[in-house]
Amino acid sequence: MKKPVEKNTEKNRKVQEWRRGRSFLFLYSPLLSFFLAILLAFLLSSLLISWIGASPLLAFKALILGAFGSLNGFTETLVKATPLMLTGLGLCVAFRSKVWNIGAEGQIHLGALATTLMGVYLPHFPSFISLTLTGLASFFAGGFWAAIPGWLKIRWGVNEIITTLMMNYIAILGINYAVHVPLKEPGGFLPQSALIQPSVELPILVERTRLHAGILLGIAGAGVLHILLARTTLGYQIQVVGLNPDAGRCSGIPVGKIILIAMVLSGGFAGLAGMGEIAGVHHRLLENFSPGYGYTAIVVALLADLKPLAVILVSILFAALIVGADTMQRVAGVPNSLVLIIESLIVLFVLGSRALSYVRHPLFFVKDNGQRTTEGKLRIS
Amino acid sequence: MLVGALAGFLGTFYTHHVGLGFLIGMAASGVFSLIMGFITITLKRDQVITGIILNILALGLTSFVYRALFGTSRTPPSIKPLTPLKVPILGDIPYIGTILFHQNLLVYLAFLLVPVSAWILFKTQFGLNLRAVGEHPRAADTLGVPVERMRYIAVILGGIFSGLGGCFLTLAQLNRFTDNITAGRGFIAIAAVIFGKWNPYGVALATLLFGIADGLQLRLQALGTKLPYQFLLMLPYILTIVALVGIVGKSKPPAALAVPYQKDN
């Protein structure tokens, strides 16, 4: 018998050589192309800024200072990063199983609703117990909202992109109704619920800021999901279902069940994000408490290449954009919707650069009976 | 749709001419759809991801441009909308006349476009080639149909039509622009395509159904029912989901939908 181990290590060297070769061509490095995409996005948006007669330099300075320039700004960035992180983490799971959950926004709302209900009606327990119960309630509320389109998909094959989006509008309108009528603060005039009881509030981490413990939950969640996806059979099955459901079914993976689990996990994390907003920030249910976190989280998850640990960084980056944009609007008079533009441009450029690098990268040339088959497919797609 | 809505609005606002506004709106969304085409057709990236991201981009871009031009004033700027056109004689029929023949030009155009697009899709060489590219691009390619070009044309046409839809919102219905004015109508339209079994006539029926739901909801609000208005507003969205569940298995999309075409494989 041949000595295969040696042979393999020789091949191993070869692959590593390829990988080294990659670092010389800067576009091939995912990190560099990521920063390049950010740079390009900022360049392009600076055109927009100068078009409206503001100074891009001033605007970006305001943006960066606003996000990181002060303790207040920085903690605010982390506060905004929390829902993005939690929701983005959940979306990593859903997107890995190729279920296009666009409904995180609605799932956040459901989580918020559950938190409010717990906060208003739960009998008084020690904070630890209350928070655990509330966490579970909002996780399952969000998970339930995601499970509906998930179930429609596996039972009848209904397109989840449309149903999850429709569920967003339904959830938002539902919350709107809730704060106007049944949950409206007794005796109040504004459309908002009563304050939740202090035992359900998330502890504040830094005095005199709004930074609450939700961010810790996010970071811990990232760790848990990372291990879940990389090391357990469940993560493995989610990956297989996402990349090739037919092969999964063929080898005995219960594809529908896995999709449903992925969907519930995804909605559950979004529900936790909703809990963070209510129990950590607002302490009561409001209309429009989420400025589209659910949508931004989609971008976060995609940009993090569906890697939970990367979500931590990307969500902080995006939160910085959001916080900084408010300062930018105040100081430089640039509308804060610029953030959405910058965000989406970054993803578009990353998509584009990946296309370029994949076409030319030797690792993605494949020999098959003398013909080149397809280039490597985008991992997140 | 959003891009079309805003561009049409701006066009009309500045040129004081509704017709020009429409043209500008359609052109703008046509150009915007070119981005979609470039990324999905030329770069062969995932169509779903690109679509989601471009929706977010459009949301940000329209809101940004609108704010930049008009600030956040209390009284939103509005324009003189498209006026209803009365069809002579037919419009005089009581009741039915007002409903059917007292609409603005765009409504007539929309209904006219149904048979026209059906005819183009099913009765012309162009339509046959287009459908072939959607069903089996490789087969079309081996017969000399330029697959990428056809797909570009399809994406741009789709963009122009949705731009027209967006224009309708700003120029004929609401007379002003607001953030996310479309509120998911683009996605409802996708649902309508599925519900309408990928056929213009079916799509027309499906959209009529959604229109009825929307009209009913407005009507019920006006009548002042006991139901909270939020639930009425939910109606079109719920209907969309119900419709999708109802049509399951009976609506077959083109085989190569959302699959990037790779020449050598």
Next chain:
Amino acid sequence: MEVWEWGSGDSSTLSHPHTSIPLYPLPYPHTPILPYPHTSPLSYLHTFILLRIDKITKRFPGVLANDQISLEIEAGEVHALLGQNGAGKTTLMNILYGLYQPDSGQIYFKDRKVKISSPRKAIELGIGMVHQHFMLIPDFTVAENILIGFKQRGPFLNLKRVEQAVAELSHRYRLQVDPTARVQHLSVGSRQRVEIIKALYRGAELLILDEPTSVLTPQETHELFQILRTLTAQGKSVIFITHKLNEVMQVCDRATVLRNGRKVGTVKIQQEGPEKEVIKENLARMMIGKEVSLETERTALKKKPVQFGKEVLKVEELEAVNDQNRLVLKKISFSVRAGEILGIAGVAGNGQSELVEVLAGLRKAVGGRVFLNGQEVLNEPPRKLLEGGIAHIPEDRLRMGLVLDLPLPENAILGSFHKAPFSFKIGNALPGPRWLNYTEIRKFTERLIISYDIKTPHPEATMRMLSGGNQQKFIVGRELTRSPKVLLTVQPTMGLDIKATEFVHQKFLEQRENQVAILLISTELDEILALSDRVAVLYEGQIVGLLPADQADREILGRWMSGL
């Protein structure tokens, strides 16, 4: 029986061909009409070179697919392009059809140097191609399929005129097709005829047929050959791509052999006479590159006598519907004993895929019973069947057998990831996830790579980086190491070269000796006959015949396969 007669009907259509159908041009004016078969060597004096390929080279990353290939095609001949999988046949033809551009070399069509930049250009020149996988849209009618991409005056479709033209073409070349039928309702044979008409309608003078017989019954093959003769008799030329020697001997005038991207030589075929066998052996040698005797390949497989055990898989009156809700399995009954190979022959699309899907738990049956080791398992989920000892080598390996974007180790544990040693649980009674044990998984993968001789750049390479043959070996290895009791396998050697095919067959026989019951479904009669202990034929969802292998021969099976 092979004598081709000149029917008066045919010559009359030749005499006034362009009065009725102006849509497609006549054969090239100088094209002599060659009678068939070429009875006199003198007829070659009049030959006209329709196509000349000069030193075509095409390189793909890492592979020289075509190396300085030169070739001449005469008007009115059937020219075989012979070679094993991966010899470069398909690449060469894709160059001819404008799908690839050659790196160097020239193409002359009718003595004019041409550059075939796209299929459209090829069509304009008069080159038509019938792909191995038909390029037809099942939802469209025949006429619509023919019209796709057609250049005509005005934007409107004139389906009526096309239907008429198709009717005339089918009459002229004896290609029976109903132009108004939807392609999805046509048999494979008629689909192929639609492809030929598609090319003829565009005025093709040179038809390229890529492995045209691989999907046909022997009878349909026979019909196809007659069609080819009609075509060449009327001056059309045909390039016949194949790896089957017998067919070359039956229908071709000359054959060019390719091996490893190079041309080995061109041989004139004699369909009759004493030299026939010599030519055949020659061709085989040219193709494979070493001395082989022909009958052999299958006697080389040592099929030891095996004592059959009990019935491991038993199917009773099984009924199932396809995706269009049509009944495609009609009360099928059979059984496979331990140590037995039951071959199921039949033309693709007669219920084979559905049968295997039902047995693997991927499709719900609507009636009947299935027993695995005496236990009823109908409509149980795949996981349960796999644990009951079923292994499945699927037909569409890329779609059902592998996850191309995952590395080899992850692919190796598909189907067994939930069991030790690949995954474990901390505290058996506790709820919680199962953890993957990558050390064990890697070890297993490396063993698989070694014992099945899988060529991979790296044990953790992405599955996509392996060649088709190695991917198939990987699946076979994975399924067999699960030590199954029943092996379901569909077209296990499709697309493999001779060496890999032999290897896979050898592995099947080993399993047979280990008392595994094997259900072998294949459209390749050779494969069925070489391996099976009993042979059944599936036709339109029914088992139309079942014989011990030593009593089965091609003729009977062929008749059954076409429903006679």
